[in-house]
Amino acid sequence: MGKRKLATICAQGEWNPKNGEPRIVPIYQSTTFKYDSTAEMADLFDLKAEGYFYTRLQNPTNDVVAAKIAALEGGVAAMLTSSGQAASFYSVFNICQAGDHFVSAASIYGGTYNLFLVTMKKLGIEVTLVDQDADEEEILKAFRPNTKALFGETITNPGVCVLDIEKFARIAHSQGVPLIIDNTFATPINCRPFEFGADIVIHSTTKYMDGHATSIGGCIVDSGNFDWEAHHDKFPGLTEPDPSYHGLAYSKAFGKKAYIVKATAQLMRDLGSIPSPMNAFLLNLGLETLHLRVLRHCENAQKVAEYLQQRPEVAWVHYSGLKNDKYHALAQKYFDGGRSCGVISFGLKGDRSVSEKFMDSLKLVAIVTHVADARSCVLHPASHTHRQLSDEQLIEAGIQPDLIRLSIGIEDVTDIIADIEQALQQAKK
Numbered sequence: 001m002g003k004r005k006l007a008t009i010c011a012q013g014e015w016n017p018k019n020g021e022p023r024i025v026p027i028y029q030s031t032t033f034k035y036d037s038t039a040e041m042a043d044l045f046d047l048k049a050e051g052y053f054y055t056r057l058q059n060p061t062n063d064v065v066a067a068k069i070a071a072l073e074g075g076v077a078a079m080l081t082s083s084g085q086a087a088s089f090y091s092v093f094n095i096c097q098a099g100d101h102f103v104s105a106a107s108i109y110g111g112t113y114n115l116f117l118v119t120m121k122k123l124g125i126e127v128t129l130v131d132q133d134a135d136e137e138e139i140l141k142a143f144r145p146n147t148k149a150l151f152g153e154t155i156t157n158p159g160v161c162v163l164d165i166e167k168f169a170r171i172a173h174s175q176g177v178p179l180i181i182d183n184t185f186a187t188p189i190n191c192r193p194f195e196f197g198a199d200i201v202i203h204s205t206t207k208y209m210d211g212h213a214t215s216i217g218g219c220i221v222d223s224g225n226f227d228w229e230a231h232h233d234k235f236p237g238l239t240e241p242d243p244s245y246h247g248l249a250y251s252k253a254f255g256k257k258a259y260i261v262k263a264t265a266q267l268m269r270d271l272g273s274i275p276s277p278m279n280a281f282l283l284n285l286g287l288e289t290l291h292l293r294v295l296r297h298c299e300n301a302q303k304v305a306e307y308l309q310q311r312p313e314v315a316w317v318h319y320s321g322l323k324n325d326k327y328h329a330l331a332q333k334y335f336d337g338g339r340s341c342g343v344i345s346f347g348l349k350g351d352r353s354v355s356e357k358f359m360d361s362l363k364l365v366a367i368v369t370h371v372a373d374a375r376s377c378v379l380h381p382a383s384h385t386h387r388q389l390s391d392e393q394l395i396e397a398g399i400q401p402d403l404i405r406l407s408i409g410i411e412d413v414t415d416i417i418a419d420i421e422q423a424l425q426q427a428k429k
């Protein structure tokens, strides 16, 4: 059988029950796993044998779900994390330590911004932010001898800017570092960054992948393409002996899976942040319909974006599905069918009170700190998710202070538009 298609991977991927076994991925709600001999257990601790011993490091339910996401992205290995934040952190911390530096697009999710600029700085890891739309020479200026990675979001939250992934991959590889992409908003249904040169992909599975707003979660996927050995001077943590595993070197022992094995064996072992098997199970239920939901989200968002664009109350609309959008051409290049996601950002004419009145008047579309789930919702980043940022920092992160982030769900689009219409009327009063 040839390589399976995305819809098939979503519905059945990476769970192949044998005769008489459960059709559905079982929830292995167990912290521990039994062995017959001390020697077998010792080999697991030394990474000499593959197997489960303690759920802080690995759990069978989680691994089936991680393997499904790896298959969707076209990667060689993946690891689930207890949140998208943990995925972002581990993806960088797995290859950076105190004294190291990395480069990131400035337009990134608010939580990632704080993680990179505040918390990682306390660990001695520095980041330089770049304008992702700048030309290559300009972005290259941010690199230093101790730079270890380049980071960006396929579609930025909440500015919905589309990243030129091939440009970023060229820049990263010219500097001998991997490109890490947060593919949360696009999902592998619309975009698979490995096909354009990205090396590592991360997700907040909390969003479209779960899709039902039940479980916080994250995932890190490795393409297996980055040659750690060729840049061993930069990545000794992957290529040189690890004293905490009797001198094992990940790149030599695990080849293309070295990065994920290291993240599991070191970061999960020492820091935790593994999702519960129950949450992995719920995530898998979401993944089973991801290919259906994403299409509906995009179809609805396209209609809402077109509606907003022709309303006199609306000052501006950003959605790459719109023909006059700044990122339309990049969306056509990188996204299947030019589809981006269900999230639209827009601004209303008038001051902040108009936006507040508009949001408070919505009935079907709810004000929630969430995005990208089945139910339509709305948020004002400047007063919610990005509250810690000054107006200048907001603009640097690609967010106008008047930006309203509208996440279009899978309801009937005529009901969504009717709700927006009545709220626009209310906001005028």
Ligand SMILES: *Cc1c(COP(=O)(O)O)cnc(C)c1O
Pocket: 083, 084, 085, 086, 088, 109, 111, 112, 153, 157, 182, 184, 185, 203, 204, 205, 206, 207, 216, 217, 218
């Ligand atoms: C929500 C989000 C995150 C953080 O994920 P959590 O699951 O909330 O920890 C990271 N990146 C993007 C693009 C997000 O939307």
